[in-house]
Amino acid sequence: MTFDGTDFYAALIHELKNDLGVLSMALGGIPLRGEAAHDAAVDSARLLCQGMVDRLHQALLIYKADHQPIHPVLDACSPHDLVQAIAASAHALARDRLHVETAIAADTPVLWFFDRELVEMALVNAIHNALAHARSSIRIEAGMDAGCLALRVRDDSPGYPESLLESVADGRPYAATGTGLGLRFARLIAHSHDNRGRRGELRLGNDPGAVFSLLLP
Amino acid sequence: MPPTPDSDDFIDYGSLRALVVDDSPGMRNALRLTLSNFGITRIQMVANAAEAIFQIKNRSYDFILCDFNLGEGRDGQQLLEELRHGNLISLESVFMMVTAESHYEKVVATAELAPDDYMIKPFSAELLCSRLTGILLRKRAFRDVYWNFQEQDLNAAIAACDTLILGKPKYAVDAMRFKGELLVALGRFEDAENLYRQVVSMRAIPWARLGLARSLHLQKKHDAAEEELRDVLEQAPEMVVAYDLLSDVHLEKKDTVAAQEALEKGVAISGKTVRRQQKLGEIAYGNGDLDAASAAFDNVLEKGRHSIFVTPADFGNLCRVQLEQGDLEAVADTLKKNKSTLQANPEGQLVMAVTQSMVHTRTGNQQAAVKALDMAASLRAGGARGDAQLMLDLAGACMTNGRNEEADAVVAEVARNAHDSEALLAKAKRLYDEAGRADVGTGVLATATGDVRKLNNEGVVLAQRGDYKTAVEKLLTACDEAPYNPRILMNAVWVMLKYLDQVGMDETMLETARTRLREAERQAPGHPRLGGLRLQMKDVENRFGIQRKAAG
Numbered sequence: 001m002t003f004d005g006t007d008f009y010a011a012l013i014h015e016l017k018n019d020l021g022v023l024s025m026a027l028g029g030i031p032l033r034g035e036a037a038h039d040a041a042v043d044s045a046r047l048l049c050q051g052m053v054d055r056l057h058q059a060l061l062i063y064k065a066d067h068q069p070i071h072p073v074l075d076a077c078s079p080h081d082l083v084q085a086i087a088a089s090a091h092a093l094a095r096d097r098l099h100v101e102t103a104i105a106a107d108t109p110v111l112w113f114f115d116r117e118l119v120e121m122a123l124v125n126a127i128h129n130a131l132a133h134a135r136s137s138i139r140i141e142a143g144m145d146a147g148c149l150a151l152r153v154r155d156d157s158p159g160y161p162e163s164l165l166e167s168v169a170d171g172r173p174y175a176a177t178g179t180g181l182g183l184r185f186a187r188l189i190a191h192s193h194d195n196r197g198r199r200g201e202l203r204l205g206n207d208p209g210a211v212f213s214l215l216l217p
Numbered sequence: 218m219p220p221t222p223d224s225d226d227f228i229d230y231g232s233l234r235a236l237v238v239d240d241s242p243g244m245r246n247a248l249r250l251t252l253s254n255f256g257i258t259r260i261q262m263v264a265n266a267a268e269a270i271f272q273i274k275n276r277s278y279d280f281i282l283c284d285f286n287l288g289e290g291r292d293g294q295q296l297l298e299e300l301r302h303g304n305l306i307s308l309e310s311v312f313m314m315v316t317a318e319s320h321y322e323k324v325v326a327t328a329e330l331a332p333d334d335y336m337i338k339p340f341s342a343e344l345l346c347s348r349l350t351g352i353l354l355r356k357r358a359f360r361d362v363y364w365n366f367q368e369q370d371l372n373a374a375i376a377a378c379d380t381l382i383l384g385k386p387k388y389a390v391d392a393m394r395f396k397g398e399l400l401v402a403l404g405r406f407e408d409a410e411n412l413y414r415q416v417v418s419m420r421a422i423p424w425a426r427l428g429l430a431r432s433l434h435l436q437k438k439h440d441a442a443e444e445e446l447r448d449v450l451e452q453a454p455e456m457v458v459a460y461d462l463l464s465d466v467h468l469e470k471k472d473t474v475a476a477q478e479a480l481e482k483g484v485a486i487s488g489k490t491v492r493r494q495q496k497l498g499e500i501a502y503g504n505g506d507l508d509a510a511s512a513a514f515d516n517v518l519e520k521g522r523h524s525i526f527v528t529p530a531d532f533g534n535l536c537r538v539q540l541e542q543g544d545l546e547a548v549a550d551t552l553k554k555n556k557s558t559l560q561a562n563p564e565g566q567l568v569m570a571v572t573q574s575m576v577h578t579r580t581g582n583q584q585a586a587v588k589a590l591d592m593a594a595s596l597r598a599g600g601a602r603g604d605a606q607l608m609l610d611l612a613g614a615c616m617t618n619g620r621n622e623e624a625d626a627v628v629a630e631v632a633r634n635a636h637d638s639e640a641l642l643a644k645a646k647r648l649y650d651e652a653g654r655a656d657v658g659t660g661v662l663a664t665a666t667g668d669v670r671k672l673n674n675e676g677v678v679l680a681q682r683g684d685y686k687t688a689v690e691k692l693l694t695a696c697d698e699a700p701y702n703p704r705i706l707m708n709a710v711w712v713m714l715k716y717l718d719q720v721g722m723d724e725t726m727l728e729t730a731r732t733r734l735r736e737a738e739r740q741a742p743g744h745p746r747l748g749g750l751r752l753q754m755k756d757v758e759n760r761f762g763i764q765r766k767a768a769g
Contacts, residue, residue: 018317021339025247028341053339071453074422076390078351085347092341110386113420117337195420 010063017056024049043095050093051128057121058185070192072115079108079142079149082116082123086140086153089120090127098131098138105143112149114193114216119151122186122202126153126212129182133157133210148200148215159206168204190214228353230256234276237262238269238283238296239315248282248315254342266291266299266523273305280349281306283332285316291523294489298330299525308363311352358388362395369755371748375399390416397428404748406435423453427462434466435745442466457483461493464500476500477509484513491521498534511538511547518555529564530604536572537610540579548576563601567593571607574614586618594623602701605631605641609648616652624648625661632665633699636673642666669699676712685716689726696733703741707750710734714753722761730754 027046032039061070083102090100123140130138134155141152168183186202193200195217203213235257239245245262252260257280263269265287272278285293293314300306314332333352336345356363358381365374378399381392393416400409413429416422426449433442446463449456460483467476480497488494498513514535521527532555539547552559552569559565570593577586593611603611608631615624628645635641642662649658676691692709699705713730717723734754738747 014317018338021317022244025339026243028339029247029250050339057337071455073453073456074420075424076420076422078387081347081351085344085351088343088347089341092343111390113422 010060013056013060013063017053017060020049020053020056024053043097047093047131054121054124054128055181058125058182061121062181062185062188070118070188072118072189072192074113074115074193076111077114077116078110079112079151080104080110082119082151083140083142086120086123086127089124090131090138090140093127093131094138098134099136101137101139103139103141105141107144108142109144109149112216113195114149115189118189118192119214119216122189122214123151123153123212125182125186129153129212130155130157130210145213145215148217151214151216153212154207154209156209159208160204160210165204165206168202186212186214190216193217225357226354228350231258233257233279234259235261235280235282236269236272236278238264238266238281238287238293240264240284240286240288244284251342251345252282255346265289266293266296269296270299270305273300277307278310280311280313282313282315282336285314294330295524297332301330302525307367309356309360311349311356313349313352355388355391358385359392359395362392366399369751371399371403371752375403390419394424394428397425397432401428401432401435402748403752404745406432410436421452423449423456423459426452427456427459430459430466431462434462434469437469439466439470443470455486457487457490457493460486461496464496468500473500473504477504477506481509484516488516489520491517491524491526494520495526495531495534498538502534502538507538507542511535511542514538518551528604529559529562529568530607532559532565533568533572533603533607533610536568537575537606540572540575545576545580548572563596563599564603567596567601567603568607570596571603571611571614574618575610578614578617583618586614590615590618590620590623597627605635605638606644609641609644612645613648613652616648616654621654621657625657628658628661629665632662633669634701636666636669636699636702637704669695669702669705672698673705673708677708680712680715683719685712685719688712689716693729701736701740703737703744706733706737706740707744707746710737710750710754714750714757717757718753718760727757727761 024046027042027049030042030046032042083104087100087102094100127138130153134157137156139152139154141150141154143150143152164180164183168187183202183204190200190202193216198217200217201215203211203215205211205213235252237245237248237252237260239248239262242264245264249260249262261272261278263272267290269281269283273281283293283296287293287296291299293316297312297314300312306312311334312332314335315338316335317338334348336348359377361377362374362381365371365377375396378392378396382389382396385392393412397409397412397416400406400412409432410429413425413432416425417429426445430442430445430449433439433445443463443466446459446466449459450463453459460479464476464479464483467473467479477497477500480493480500483493484497494513494516498510498517501507501509501513514531517527517531518535521531532551536548536551539545539551552572556569559569570589574586574589574593577583577589590611602608608627612624612627612631615621615627628648632642632645645662646655646658649655649661672691672695676688676695679685679688679691689709689712692705692712695702695705696709710730710733713726713733717727717730731754734747734750737744737750741747
């Protein structure tokens with residue numbers, strides 16, 4: 001194996017991610033005092049740290065995807081369990097700041113075939129976005145949409161900016177920073193899921209808050 | 218609505234016993250806090266694999282949460298392999314691996330060696346709880362399947378899988394996966410093929426396609442298996458086990474070069490698995506690719522430093538290749554570096570003695586060579602045994618040093634225990650050719666294999682005629698002559714079970730049959746006949762109302 005410049009950066013990011021992970025757990029362990037000044041500061045440090053860990057995680061996957069396509073490891077997974085797990089993560093991140101709810105449509109299949117790890121990462125990403133912009137609540141939904149499993153994260157924010165929605169509609173690359181990076185990543189994951197020639201999709205919309213939808217064939 | 222204590226979905230976390238394995242004290246405490254967040258209070262914490270095994274041998278745990286990276290010593294995966302291999306954890310226990318990377322799962326995708334789930338650091342108590350609940354509920358649904366499996370009643374386990382497939386849609390695909398493995402274990406390869414095709418028709422998921430390829434391979438449909446595997450690898454190039462199977466398919470087709478290439482690709486993705494490196498070394502050595510062989514054998518010792526799958530034979534293998542490369546310094550270095558490991562048991566001492574005898578023979582130091590051979594002889598007299606290749610090395614060194622009688626006895630022993638292995642017999646014959654004793658060699662091999670073959674054939678014919686009593690006598694004599702010969706062992710077990718079935722119960726014979734079957738399993742793990750014999754054993758036990766003692 002060669003160890004050229006880019007590999008070095010990948011290894012470095014990997015290590016930083018792990019260190020931040022430990023830091024994030026340490027921050028999570030700081031007890032709240034019931035004093036706004038203290039608690040709010042600890043809470044935002046914790047959220048920021050966890051957000052960085054997730055983002056570095058994505059950066060590594062995107063780096064890998066530059067060299068070779070992402071190969072999802074498909075298996076039969078329960079969309080119900082997935083929604084519960086995402087809600088659990090969202091709840092842990094939001095603590096008491098936001099209300100987290102779930103909605104599983106009656107037509108949601110008992111099992112669906114996807115790479116749980118990748119799909120979770122894409123959705124957690126959407127959760128981070130929602131946490132940053134939502135006013136009071138986040139809703140995680142599952143249902144069917146034209147033969148695909150639709151997984152949605154919905155919030156009560158003012159919605160995605162128009163420019164972003166347009167660039168998604170055109171398939172143009174988004175800015176490689178902030179929200180753009182995460183969305184690019186989610187789109188990669190959606191596309192990597194393929195069923196007999198039909199590819200997954202990422203759809204963004206406003207209704208009126210931001211709606212992030214992952215469609216898996 | 219949260220589940221209530223009497224509902225199907227309720228998990229009483231307070232009653233669970235958990236073991237946390239992590240080398241960092243800070244992390245251990247963080248994990249304990251995490252677990253106590255959702256009600257797990259009976260928590261034991263240990264820092265490494267050795268302590269974990271000690272705890273697990275003392276009492277059973279419902280949940281093991283283990284960090285992959287455990288510092289010095291075995292890593293989490295090696296611990297898991299050891300636990301599964303030694304039957305130290307039951308199928309009901311949950312083993313979760315904590316890792317820092319998402320890449321881990323894709324490399325260790327074999328069902329047998331995979332944890333129940335893995336958590337990527339850092340994770341919240343909520344996520345861990347949600348995952349754990351899912352697994353515990355699944356294991357609850359599989360209770361009948363596991364119970365029958367642990368009782369070795371594979372047919373009942375299959376029936377329990379069918380109940381899940383029909384009645385619990387959420388677990389239907391998991392149940393099909395387990396059922397496929399049961400069908401393979403029972404030798405019902407065609408049924409397994411059909412089952413995997415059924416899953417693939419739903420969705421071409423990698424494990425189902427791999428299972429399909431395996432059941433094709435076991436039916437000797439090698440071309441179809443190869444085609445399937447190439448497809449799987451295109452879809453999931455990181456699925457290392459597919460390379461292992463592809464290598465086996467090439468071996469069956471006698472294409473040893475392609476078999477080596479397949480394993481090399483697998484090793485490039487995951488070189489940590491000892492079994493894979495061992496196999497690569499053996500095949501590369503057979504291909505005369507000494508560089509690849511020594512690299513692989515070197516890796517076996519390097520990566521497997523803490524693995525239970527490394528045996529004295531692995532040291533012998535590396536030394537043999539280094540010797541053939543003419544690198545005597547490397548041999549000396551290998552022996553020196555591993556001296557304390559090798560000195561620890563007679564098998565290791567035998568490897569040292571044989572290797573030293575070869576080195577001294579090569580350098581012309583006859584006095585030292587004789588001393589090493591004397592050492593080997595006394596170890597053998599004390600009951601030490603090496604693998605067939607080492608024993609042939611010993612025979613070769615004996616012949617070079619004029620100890621022909623001793624050499625012939627060693628070769629005869631190897632031949633008796635492998636009377637149907639063309640490859641080993643050909644190697645033995647080459648030794649004699651090189652020593653200019655071709656005629657003697659032909660005689661030694663013919664006598665050794667002839668005796669065993671005769672006893673075996675007579676036993677089988679007698680059994681077919683219905684004279685089970687004499688058949689058992691013949692085959693047990695054959696077993697005494699060739700106590701490590703898998704074919705003989707399996708025939709003896711088969712005849713004893715026939716006897717018990719037709720003539721009646723005989724406790725002593727049943728125990729003998731059990732012992733011989735265990736030895737056959739040791740000598741030829743995964744042999745396709747073993748599943749059937751295990752099943753017959755179970756039938757005989759059931760008929761005579763003997764409850765098999767719980768494993769472990």
